[in-house]
Amino acid sequence: MNNKTSLNAIDHAVTQARNAYLSFKRWNVRQRAALMHQVADEIEALGPELITTARAETHLPEARLTGEKARTVFQWRSYAxxxxxxLDARIDTADSMRTPPKPDLRKTSQGLGVVAVFGASNFPFAFSTAGGDTASAIAAGCAVIAKTHPGHPETSAIMAAAITEGIRKAGGPEGLFAAVASEGPEGGQYLVVHPAVKAVAFTGSFSGGKALSDLAAKRPEPIPVFAEMGSVNPVFLLPGMLENAAADVAKQYAASLTLGVGQFCTNPGLLFAPDHPSLPAFLEALRAEISGIPAAPMLHGGIAVAYHRNKTAILAHEDVSVLAEVVEQLPDSHGNPVVATTTARAFAANPGLSHEVFGPFGLVITYKHAEELLSIIQQLDGQLxxxxxxxxxxxxxxxALVDVLTxxxxxxxxxxxxxxxEVCxxxxxGGPFPATTDSRFTSVGPDAIKRFLRPVSYQxxxxxLLPDELKNANPLGVWRTVNGILNNAAVSV
Amino acid sequence: MNNKTSLNAIDHAVTQARNAYLSFKRWNVRQRAALMHQVADEIEALGPELITTARAETHLPEARLTGEKARTVFQWRSYAxxxxxxLDARIDTADSMRTPPKPDLRKTSQGLGVVAVFGASNFPFAFSTAGGDTASAIAAGCAVIAKTHPGHPETSAIMAAAITEGIRKAGGPEGLFAAVASEGPEGGQYLVVHPAVKAVAFTGSFSGGKALSDLAAKRPEPIPVFAEMGSVNPVFLLPGMLENAAADVAKQYAASLTLGVGQFCTNPGLLFAPDHPSLPAFLEALRAEISGIPAAPMLHGGIAVAYHRNKTAILAHEDVSVLAEVVEQLPDSHGNPVVATTTARAFAANPGLSHEVFGPFGLVITYKHAEELLSIIQQLDGQLxxxxxxxxxxxxxxxALVDVLTxxxxxxxxxxxxxxxEVCxxxxxGGPFPATTDSRFTSVGPDAIKRFLRPVSYQxxxxxLLPDELKNANPLGVWRTVNGILNNAAVSV
Incomplete structure (x- = not known):
């Protein structure tokens, strides 16, 4: 697992996955769900070695990892x-009396085929090898090739073994899931252009997601790519709340900004605050909060280096001032909480100030009035x-603000x-580009399955011979739109 | 309308559409539905001028156009x-007792923004200016700029006026719909790369759809393109049916192949028939049927020229023989029914034989046994x-055949x-590439609306202040998934 997988071996895994998909396709949704619960059982049963390994590889604390493991199990179970x-099963029954006669039409959804999943570094369980992308693709009836993240190869190996074991115990086809490793970009690129791969899911940087998306669009047969590429997640503080609750807001913002050393795609990197008599008290409270939060080790060296570089670039700007900076004698591998301030005018004039700094860095932008705020929001990129x-x-x-924000x-x-x-x-x-490549889908919650489904009609x-969810008797008891009416009853024809 | 719209005028229309969209966004689904029924009323009320104009521009017969008008009206009404x-409304209620507390989350769908619609030539009503793409985009809450097809400019002008009048009578925002004309590709390309355009729908040729799709993928902000690019719609005749019903199948196949001078994206251009003692009788019956169907004028000169060119290219192949060809003294503007035969072996060896010939041309491919058929199907491109x-x-x-066909x-x-x-x-x-650019969506039936929707969650x-479909009282009576259970009741919290 932690060795690089050769392109030949990747090709073999994809071919095997394609065959496994064709066999898995005959499983009905109840059988697929049972397989997913079996995988969830295997992950749940993993011993302390999983947490120990992930701690060593990612520097994430034990409590966080224990919670993330439970979340991962919940994803497999709730998607099942x-x-x-x-499925969005739809049935329109025949009408032989109509001119022309109306045929019987029934539509369900099936998996797209083999899906390539690119795991993230910051969630070694929930958004990686055994994460939501893998769970939702298997739920859709797809086979998965997971390109493991080099930041946690041993963790991925443990998870991959659990998935494989769960599939085996459930009687699933061999090769339905495989993990492949690759140091450089070649392995991932090879996967994305492989003719048998029919969709891609990615969580990570803009540059990484955009490169894979561009590659997929240039294939002879373009394929859909869902890339979640991060966001600065702006927070808008209105005057009444500032006046009422400056200290509370400062405390909660500082906590959210520095949670997990700021390594979340939903980290609130920008806070817009009004130029109001209560602003100094808020800023002072925020300064005090931030100053009390220690630096901590980041996921890996590359992330820490990028954090310090990106943060320094923004702090170097003449209109940006440091408000709070935790300065300790610590290794370069740590991320130190930093909050800076600037004005709406400077922010509007310098697009670089709106770039994501992955880590515990916040920029407070002061605005003069609602119109200035509205005008700035209109310039913002798409956000999660x-x-x-x-x-x-x-x-x-x-x-008006809410209308623009949506x-x-x-x-x-x-x-x-x-x-x-929340997984629900x-x-x-998922949000407008560049937060993701396709705002019509989500990568968290059961609707994430829809990314990998396509409808098929039977006339x-x-x-x-129909898929079980379309049979008259409705043996699986699924909800279906029958002649325009949602219900989960049998159909009498 | 039948003059070329300048790029400045297109830019103005898009800007106005963007503003109209922002205003339309505040309309709830019941209000949107009422506007759509008003548009349907206006189209329904159009006098004989519509049919007369469309007949002159497209050479389609009156009965067909009358039926297509009814279908168009039905699309507006049924999508409404x-x-x-x-909407796929989802509600997960709060749980303050959970650790950590679970927030209240509610998700609905909103329109993507301004949608550019490229109408087809072969359905001047149902897949053009007032067609299913426009109806589904408006249903989604989007604004529409329709790039009218140069094959029927006056028909488009009549339809555009009806839509505009329906929107006006319903109190809809000015500019929610606009039609623009353009002789060359510049106008359409300008639309696809316009920053305020957020999605594209297209029905037409592979080259046209692929060009727009590539253009959209290269934008700084890539946007989704749903292009329906046609298909050869293979028909597979199995031995038992051939033996039992050779004459009936021949009659029905000939009728489907030549319906509307073969100018349908679902025209069954390929028929695979087994090498069986009943095959000669089937071929003779098919020959007789085809010979009795007269040539007829095609939609416009360009289509007739392409038909004759593409048909001739296939007939020139050494392994292809003409089975039936209607030869009359007719203008070049007419399409004459032609059926040719070849073998599965020749078909497999020559990819050109699987290309779509838009018009009343059928190719019968004889296969020796089920294995040969299965192997050929695996080589086929994606189909509608x-x-x-x-x-x-x-x-x-x-x-095994069915599994591969799906x-x-x-x-x-x-x-x-x-x-x-069927509109249901x-x-x-919609099917795998190259039939469409995204097999996860349909362009016919109410689910076509989903192409232009994106989910938004409110936490x-x-x-x-929630959209009406997410309010506790459920004032619109919509179906919602509430804590995992589908129902259309009020929520008590």
Whole structure:
């Protein structure tokens, strides 16, 4: 696992995955769900070695990793349980009396084929080898080749073995899942252009995601790529809330900004605060909060180097001032919390100030009035999230702001912070470009399965040969739109 | 309308559409549905001038155009009525007792923004200016700029006026819909790269669709393109059916192949027939049927020229023989029905034989046994449809064939013909590349709306400021997945 997989071996894995997919395709959603629960059981049963290995490879604390393991298991289980809902089964029964006669048409969804999954460094369990992309692709009925992240090869090997064992115990086809490693970009590029690969999921940097997406678009047969490429997740503090709760907001913002050494794609890197009599008190409270949070080791050396480089570039700007900076004698591998300030005018004039700094770095942008704020928001790139900190009575007047924000993000929060990404049906973890390559999909929650499904219609097909979810008797009890009406009953024809 | 629209005028239309979209965004689905029914009323009320104009511009017969008008109206109405179902509203209520507390999350779908629609020549109503792409984009809450097809400019002008009038009567924002004309490709290209355009829908040739798709992928902000680029819609005749019903199959195949002078993207251009004692009788019956169907004028001169060129190229092949050819003294503007034969071996060796010939041209490919057929199918490109003509008892043994066919097409038919494309929930009009650019979507049926929707989540948002479909009381009565359970009731929190 931690050795580089040769291109020949990758080709072999893809060929095997293609055959496994064709066999897995005959499994109904209940059988697929059982296989996923078996995989979840295997991950759940992994001993302390998993956490120890991941700690050594990622420097993430034990409590965080224990929680992330539970989240990963929950993803496999909840996506399994959601299968019947995401299929969007549709039945339109025949009408032989119509002119011309109306045929019987029934539509369900099937997997796209072999999916290449590129894991992230910052979630070694939940967004990596055994993460949400793998779980949702298997849920869709696809086979998966996971390109493991070089930051945690041993962790990936343990997870890959658990998935393989779960598939084996469930009687799944050999090769339905495989993990491949590659030091440089060649292995990943080879996967993306392989003719048998039909979709790609990626979580990581803009440059990485965009490169894979461009490569996929240039194939003789272009394939869909869902790349989640991060975000600066702006937070908008309105005057009423600033006046009312400056200290609370400062405390919570500092906590969200520095959680996990700021290594989240939903890290709130920008905070817009009004030029208001309470602003100095807020800034002082934020300075005090940040100063009390120690530096900590980042995921790996490359991330720490990039953090210091990107942070320094922004701090070098003449209109940017440091508000709080934790300076300790620490190795370069650590990330130290830093908050700086600038003005809306300077921010608007310098696009570089809106770039993501992956790590515990926050930029507070002071704005003069609502119009200036609105004008700045219109310039912002697409984001995973946007957050309003406002008193309820301020919100109604902010409708224009809300309208623009929904153009810019996938998830809109009120009086909370975006770093927690709940795994549930109503989660949208995906936003307008460049946050992701396709804002029509999410990579968290059961709807993530939809990225890897395509509909197939059967016209005048015999009941006994239809996929189970389309049969008259509805043996799986799934929800179906029958002649325009949603229900989970049998169809009488 | 029939004059070329300048790039300045296109830019103005897009800017106005962008503003109209932002205003339309505040309309709930019930209001949007009412606007769509108003547009349907206007189209329905159009007098005989519409049919007369379309006949003159497209040479399509009156009965066909009358039917297509009704289909167009039905699309606007049925997509309007489906809105509540395609939103996929999801609600996960808060749980403050959980550690950490679970937030309230609610997700609905909103329009992508301004959509550029490129109409087809062969359906001047249902797949053009007022066609399914425009109807589904407006249903999604988008604004539309329709690039009218130069083959029927006056028809487009009449339809554009009806849409504009419907929007006006419903109180919709000015500029929500606009039609632009352009002789060359510049106008269309300008639309696709315009920063305010957020999605593209296209129906037409592979070269046209692929060019627009490539252009969209190269934008600084790539945007989704749904291009439906046609198909050869293979038909597979199994031995039992051939033996039982040679004459019936020949009659129905000839009718489907020549319907509308073969100018359908679902035209069954290839028929695979077994080398069986009944084959000569089938071929003779097909020859007789085709010989009795007169040539007829095609949509426009360019299509007729391409038909004759593409047909001649295939007939020139040494392994292809003419079975039936209607030869009359007719102008070049007419398409004459032609059926040719070849062998599976020759077909496999010559990729050119699988290219679409848009018009009433069919190629019968004789195969020796099921294995040869399966091997050929594996070589086929993605298709909109695939059709099996088989006795029920033959079907079970053909499961391997069916498994491969669902990899190759969006709609699978049994003992029917693909030229009728029912407008209903269960229709899938879209297939693997190169039939379309994204097999995950359909361009016919209410699910076509999904192409232009993106989900937005609201976290801890006040009930009164949520979109109506997410409010506790469920004032619109839409179906929602509430904590994993589909229902259309109010939520008590």
């Amino acid at each position: 349980d959601a299968l019947a809902l995401v 999230t946007a957050t309003l900190l406002a008193k309820p009575e301020e919100l109604e007047a902010a409708q 153009e810019k993000c996938g998830r809109l929060l009120l009086n909370g912070f975006p770093t927690g990404v 049906y109503a989660m949208q973890h 005048n097909w015999p009941d006994e | 009525d489906a809105l509540a179902l395609v 449809t695939a059709t099996l003509l088989a006795k029920p008892e033959e079907l079970e043994a053909a499961q 990899e190759k097409c969006g709609r699978l038919l049994l003992n029917g013909f693909p030229t009728g494309v 929930y269960a229709m899938q009009h 801890n948002w006040p009930d009164e």
